[in-house]
Every structure is written in C-alpha cells, then in structure tokens.
Amino acid sequence: MSKAIIITGGAGFIGSHVVRLFVKKYPGYKIINVDALTYAGNLENLRDIEKSSNYFFEKANILNKEELDKIFKLYQPDAIIHLAAESHVDRSILSPMDFVYTNVIGTVNLLNAAKDAWAGNYHEKLFYHISTDEVFGSLGEKGFFTESTPYAPNSPYSASKASSDHFVRAYGETFSLPVIISNCSNNYGPNQFPEKLIPLFINNIVLGKPLPVYGDGLYTRDWLYVKDHALAIDNIFQKGEKGETYNIGGGNEWKNIDLVKMLCRLMDEKLKKKSGNSEQLISYIKDRPGHDRRYAIDASKINKELGWKPSVTFEQGLSETIDWYLENKEWLEHVTSGEYRKYYEGQYG
Numbered sequence: 166m167s168k169a170i171i172i173t174g175g176a177g178f179i180g181s182h183v184v185r186l187f188v189k190k191y192p193g194y195k196i197i198n199v200d201a202l203t204y205a206g207n208l209e210n211l212r213d214i215e216k217s218s219n220y221f222f223e224k225a226n227i228l229n230k231e232e233l234d235k236i237f238k239l240y241q242p243d244a245i246i247h248l249a250a251e252s253h254v255d256r257s258i259l260s261p262m263d264f265v266y267t268n269v270i271g272t273v274n275l276l277n278a279a280k281d282a283w284a285g286n287y288h289e290k291l292f293y294h295i296s297t298d299e300v301f302g303s304l305g306e307k308g309f310f311t312e313s314t315p316y317a318p319n320s321p322y323s324a325s326k327a328s329s330d331h332f333v334r335a336y337g338e339t340f341s342l343p344v345i346i347s348n349c350s351n352n353y354g355p356n357q358f359p360e361k362l363i364p365l366f367i368n369n370i371v372l373g374k375p376l377p378v379y380g381d382g383l384y385t386r387d388w389l390y391v392k393d394h395a396l397a398i399d400n401i402f403q404k405g406e407k408g409e410t411y412n413i414g415g416g417n418e419w420k421n422i423d424l425v426k427m428l429c430r431l432m433d434e435k436l437k438k439k440s441g442n443s444e445q446l447i448s449y450i451k452d453r454p455g456h457d458r459r460y461a462i463d464a465s466k467i468n469k470e471l472g473w474k475p476s477v478t479f480e481q482g483l484s485e486t487i488d489w490y491l492e493n494k495e496w497l498e499h500v501t502s503g504e505y506r507k508y509y510e511g512q513y514g
C-alpha cells in the first residue's frame with residue numbers, strides 16, 4: 166500500500182532509527198524526514214539510506230507553521246510520527262524556554278498543520294506522538310507506570326512533554342483528530358548524542374576523563390535498546406488504536422551506579438585494559454535538581470494487545486552500542502566539536 170509519512174526529528178537519535186526501519190521495511194511508503202538540524206540532529210545518522218528513492222528530507226523548524234503548511238501541501242501526508250523535541254533534562258534546567266518553544270508550541274503548530282491539511286477528512290489518517298515515561302514523575306522503591314498513572318512531571322523537559330501530550334489528547338477530543346501517544350522509558354544505542362548517560366560515559370572512558378555520577382548514584386532507570394523502541398513504534402503505527410496511549414519499556418531496571426560499573430567492565434574488556442581501570446574514573450558530583458528517583462514501565466498493554474516485547478538483552482545491546490561508538494570515532498568527533506564543548510564546560514566544569 167502506498168502512503169506518505171512525515172517523521173519529525175528523523176535526524177536525531179531515535180528518529181533516525183525509525184526513519185531507517187520505515188524506509189527499508191516499506192519501499193512503497195514515502196518517508197519524509199522533517200528536521201531543523203539542531204545540535205542534536207545529524208544527517209550522518211542516515212547516510213546509509215539517504216539515497217533511497219522513498220526517502221525525502223526537508224530541513225524545517227516545527228515552530229514555523231508556514232513551512233509546515235508548504236511541506237504538508239507538497240507531500241499530502243497520510244500520517245505524522247512526531248519525534249522532534251528538545252530531549253535532554255539537564256539542558257531543560259539551563260534553558261527551559263527552548264523546551265517550551267519546540268516541545269509545546271512546535272507540537273501545537275504541527276497539530277494545526279495536520280488539522281488544516283486534513284480538513285476533517287480523517288479516513289486512514291494518523292497523528293502519532295512520541296513521548297516519554299518522565300511525564301509520570303518519580304516512583305518509590307516499588308510499582309510501575311501504567312497508562313493510567315496520573316501525570317506529575319518534575320523537570321522543565323518532562324513538563325513540556327506532558328504539556329504536548331495534553332495538547333495531542335485535546336486535539337483528539339475536541340477536533341476528532343486521530344491521535345495516538347506512546348510513552349517510552351530510557352533508550353540507548355548507536356547514534357545517541359553524548360550528553361546522555363551511556364554515550365557520555367563511553368566517550369569519557371575512551372578519553373580517560375572523569376565519569377560524573379549525579380548524587381548517590383542510586384537513581385533507577387528502565388533501559389530499552391533503541392531498535393526495539395523503533396519496532397514498538399512500527400507496531401503501534403500499524404496496529405495501535407486511535408485515541409489510545411501505550412507505555413513502552415525494557416523491563417530492565419538498573420541503578421545508575423550498577424550500570425556504570427557494568428559499562429566500565431565491558432569497556433575494560435573491549436579496550437584490553439586491566440580490570441578495574443575504568444571504574445577509577447567514577448566521580449560523584451552534585452545532584453541534578455529535581456532528579457527523579459526511579460522510573461519503571463508496565464508494558465503489559467502493548468505486549469498483550471499488540472504483541473510487542475523487547476528482543477535484545479541489555480548485555481547484548483550495551484555491547485553492540487559500545488562497539489558502534491568505538492567503530493565510529495569520526496561521528497563522535499564531529500558531534501563533540503563546537504557547541505558541545507561549550508555545553509560540557511558549563512555543565513561539568
């Protein structure tokens with residue numbers, strides 16, 4: 166079947182894996198990547214598929230409604246998969262307004278562009294919004310986030326994502342726009358910008374720099390391999406019910422310090438260093454303000470209703486991720502030049 170699908174944020178970490186999956190799996194679909202190419206957007210992520218005849222790139226900012234209208238007119242999309250966002254919690258503490266603009270106003274612009282272009286003809290149309298488990302706030306030692314957990318965001322990032330989720334839901338209720346939202350846990354894998362825990366620490370181990378663990382290091386996250394997230398997005402895109410939300414998670418909880426120690430062990434093996442070498446780089450630093458203690462997803466709805474579950478074990482995924490970073494030093498060098506250095510100095514001194 167032929168379809169035109171706009172994927173926003175396709176030059177970023179998760180977006181590039183989703184674009185690649187769709188371009189390869191659906192040769193009959195036109196895949197249109199709409200991305201502003203901020204510091205986090207990198208077309209090098211898509212070099213292997215950029216010449217595919219069903220792939221199109223439009224450099225555009227979702228804050229610019231006129232540009233969005235032109236793109237919608239040109240491609241007449243059947244569906245939107247919306248990933249474009251400011252995505253890093255620490256940056257949202259330094260500069261909250263960037264998150265309000267892109268994540269809230271940008272999402273509402275995109276909703277309006279879809280609503281205007283489809284003009285009430287919603288047959289076979291879909292606006293699929295990619296969100297995060299951080300909208301639910303923080304868990305205690307026990308329990309899981311379900312689709313009905315009340316929203317309680319604690320950072321400017323999660324507040325902006327929660328706000329965008331509410332707008333998407335509201336456009337479904339008020340304008341009958343066919344919408345779906347999914348809320349996913351922490352992703353890791355190739356092409357993740359080295360401001361997030363795993364790629365930052367891989368890069369610092371390679372460079373022999375300190376590994377800055379926030380607070381007591383006992384914060385817990387539920388880690389999912391990015392290619393499994395992309396498969397979940399495909400699954401929801403094809404089989405998800407309009408108006409529904411789906412939680413996606415790895416069933417894979419780790420305290421930060423335990424994860425960092427495992428990463429250090431794997432890095433020592435791969436770099437043929439003496440055991441314990443990388444662990445010496447661990448350095449406890451001042452905590453992140455508003456730091457959520459624990460995230461954990463109950464993914465039984467997507468598992469039971471759509472048949473999705475993670476396919477990659479953490480050891481496997483982490484090992485593949487480290488290999489990718491060690492084999493793609495040029496990619497790392499490109500993304501860590503310029504703006505990155507300024508951010509790093511400001512954040513870690």
Ligand code: NAD
Pocket residue numbers: 173174175176177178179180199200201202203204205206207225226227228247248249250251252253267271295296297298326348349350351352353358
């Ligand atoms: P990322 O920061 O790696 O990529 C974001 C992309 O959006 C970049 O390509 C950037 O250029 C683009 N972008 C930013 N502002 C834009 C604008 N105004 N107009 C157009 N494009 C713009 O992000 P990611 O980690 O790949 O996350 C993608 C989405 O998934 C986000 O919506 C995020 O909230 C969500 N999410 C991320 C995770 C995670 O662990 N990374 C987990 C759950 C949900």
Ligand code: DAU
Pocket residue numbers: 252253254255296297298299349350351352360361362363365377378379380384385386421453460
């Ligand atoms: O849960 C999903 C979310 O996961 C996504 O919505 C976000 O886009 C994504 O960035 C991620 O948010 P986190 O804040 O959980 O990820 P981050 O990699 O920044 O941090 C993971 C944990 O590691 C967190 O407890 C903070 C800690 N940390 C992070 C950094 C960057 C450190 O201890 N030191 C660090 O230098």
